[in-house]
Amino acid sequence: MEELQGALQAGGLTVSNFPDKGRSLVTTRDFYPGEVIISQEPYVCVPNNSRCDGCFTDTNLKKCSACQVVCYCGSVCQKLDWKLHRLECQALSKLDKERRKSVTPTIRLMVKLYLRRKLQNEKVISVTATDNYNLVEALVSHMLDIDEKQLVLYAQMANLVNLILQLPEISIKEIAENFSKFACNAHTICDSELRPLGTGLYPIISIINHSCLPNAVLVFEGRLAVVRAMQHIPKGDEVLISYVETAASSTTRQKALKEQYFFSCTCSRCIQVGQYEDIEESAILEGYRCRDNGCSGFLLRDSDDKGFVCQQCGLLRDKEEIRNIASDIKAMSDKVLKSNSSGNHQDSVFMYKNIEKLQKQLCHPFSISLMRTQEKLLEILMQLEDWKEALAYCRLTLPVYQRVYPGSHPLLGLQYYTCGKLEWLLGETDEAIKSLTKAVDILRITHGSNTPFMKELLMKLQEARAEASYKLSSRDE
Numbered sequence: 001m002e003e004l005q006g007a008l009q010a011g012g013l014t015v016s017n018f019p020d021k022g023r024s025l026v027t028t029r030d031f032y033p034g035e036v037i038i039s040q041e042p043y044v045c046v047p048n049n050s051r052c053d054g055c056f057t058d059t060n061l062k063k064c065s066a067c068q069v070v071c072y073c074g075s076v077c078q079k080l081d082w083k084l085h086r087l088e089c090q091a092l093s094k095l096d097k098e099r100r101k102s103v104t105p106t107i108r109l110m111v112k113l114y115l116r117r118k119l120q121n122e123k124v125i126s127v128t129a130t131d132n133y134n135l136v137e138a139l140v141s142h143m144l145d146i147d148e149k150q151l152v153l154y155a156q157m158a159n160l161v162n163l164i165l166q167l168p169e170i171s172i173k174e175i176a177e178n179f180s181k182f183a184c185n186a187h188t189i190c191d192s193e194l195r196p197l198g199t200g201l202y203p204i205i206s207i208i209n210h211s212c213l214p215n216a217v218l219v220f221e222g223r224l225a226v227v228r229a230m231q232h233i234p235k236g237d238e239v240l241i242s243y244v245e246t247a248a249s250s251t252t253r254q255k256a257l258k259e260q261y262f263f264s265c266t267c268s269r270c271i272q273v274g275q276y277e278d279i280e281e282s283a284i285l286e287g288y289r290c291r292d293n294g295c296s297g298f299l300l301r302d303s304d305d306k307g308f309v310c311q312q313c314g315l316l317r318d319k320e321e322i323r324n325i326a327s328d329i330k331a332m333s334d335k336v337l338k339s340n341s342s343g344n345h346q347d348s349v350f351m352y353k354n355i356e357k358l359q360k361q362l363c364h365p366f367s368i369s370l371m372r373t374q375e376k377l378l379e380i381l382m383q384l385e386d387w388k389e390a391l392a393y394c395r396l397t398l399p400v401y402q403r404v405y406p407g408s409h410p411l412l413g414l415q416y417y418t419c420g421k422l423e424w425l426l427g428e429t430d431e432a433i434k435s436l437t438k439a440v441d442i443l444r445i446t447h448g449s450n451t452p453f454m455k456e457l458l459m460k461l462q463e464a465r466a467e468a469s470y471k472l473s474s475r476d477e
């Protein structure tokens with residue numbers, strides 16, 4: 001711990017222990033928006049299925065000829081991973097074909113965890129203050145909080161790991177406890193557009209606690225986890241990221257945090273639970289719209305339980321009517337999920353538009369479920385290369401994004417980026433410049449300025465500006 005404190009101190013950080021939260025990462029100097037607070041390579045990581053174990057790409061993959069489980073995109077990635085994969089490969093190769101199929105990424109993460117510990121113990125891989133197994137041992141496991149069913153599942157998974165590793169010194173109980181640690185400490189590794197690529201264990205990043213109004217954001221540059229300040233964080237303040245989707249009512253967020261992380265959030269957003277502002281926000285994000293289409297009021301259950309009353313104009317919406325529309329939406333959503341897998345995009349667009357129509361009748365205009373349907377339509381229309389309609393849907397989501405992802409939220413920046421790219425494609429250069437500028441203002445903070453992703457965005461903005469001035473000068477001539 002002293003060694004870790006020393007390493008953190010040099011970077012303007014310290015670990016404090018708070019009675020209600022346990023370990024917490026605290027600043028010992030001011031941090032400013034966009035500044036990297038901390039970055040860390042994973043202790044261990046695995047890609048999702050069908051991705052390279054080294055760089056997580058999904059192209060040019062070849063399976064390791066010996067174990068037939070792990071994929072690489074080429075010899076560079078394979079060689080870099082060899083010290084660890086040599087041991088994993090030997091272990092996996094001993095499994096019969098059927099057993100190999102049950103080796104999921106989570107099982108592999110555990111196998112790699114123990115193999116890395118072994119290699120560090122044997123001094124094949126170096127040990128540093130910020131890269132050692134003691135940091136994994138210090139992670140919270142919440143073993144006493146998990147239910148019987150989950151414990152049984154962890155024990156079954158631990159049995160498989162034990163079978164693969166064949167290391168008698170490791171007990172099933174210890175492996176099961178580490179699975180419990182993964183559940184509340186491992187991070188999903190995403191690309192710059194926040195699409196999931198894999199899972200990693202970053203024991204120092206895992207010291208950072210949660211807030212629904214975070215002051216920092218976690219992004220990935222390849223496998224490197226990078227935490228940047230989203231706002232000015234004065235010396236002595238705790239560094240806080242969000243563990244869950246913040247576009248949700250307090251009840252939904254609290255439920256997610258309790259189920260996976262076993263705590264009740266007391267951040268400044270959650271502390272308002274039960275107060276008028278919070279009730280209003282929840283009713284807007286997850287509730288119903290007024291019967292009068294011209295009214296933007298939000299609805300609350302009436303005291304006689306006949307239905308929901310608009311808090312702006314007083315109109316009552318019948319419970320039965322709401323139930324019927326909601327059940328139609330549910331039936332259509334189930335159907336579209338089935339048809340999605342058959343891959344007919346035109347059919348999916350048709351069905352999602354029907355869902356959207358019903359959600360517009362049922363939900364508040366700022367509803368998250370309506371926004372999700374519009375996001376889905378945007379995604380499919382992009383795949384269909386219907387840029388014009390895609391842009392229309394992208395623009396529809398923006399007011400909701402501004403509300404649910406305030407400040408420098410990366411998702412808001414990315415949505416502006418998509419909007420800008422579509423406007424640029426459709427020749428709406430002036431609009432594209434505005435959108436790309438907004439994207440740069442946000443993503444410069446969350447993603448830094450020097451990554452290939454940001455360089456590409458800045459290049460697009462430059463090109464759009466050059467085109468606009470060219471258009472202007474040719475008009476003048």
Ligand SMILES: C[S@@+](CC[C@H](N)C(=O)[O-])C[C@H]1O[C@@H](n2cnc3c(N)ncnc32)[C@H](O)[C@@H]1O
Nearest residue numbers: 021022023140184185206207208209210261263
């Ligand atoms: C990834 S760990 C964070 C570091 C942890 N505090 C520790 O001592 O190692 C996640 C766990 O920290 C605790 N935690 C995180 N954020 C919290 C918060 N805002 N309030 C209370 N507990 C929190 C919960 O126990 C949660 O399961």
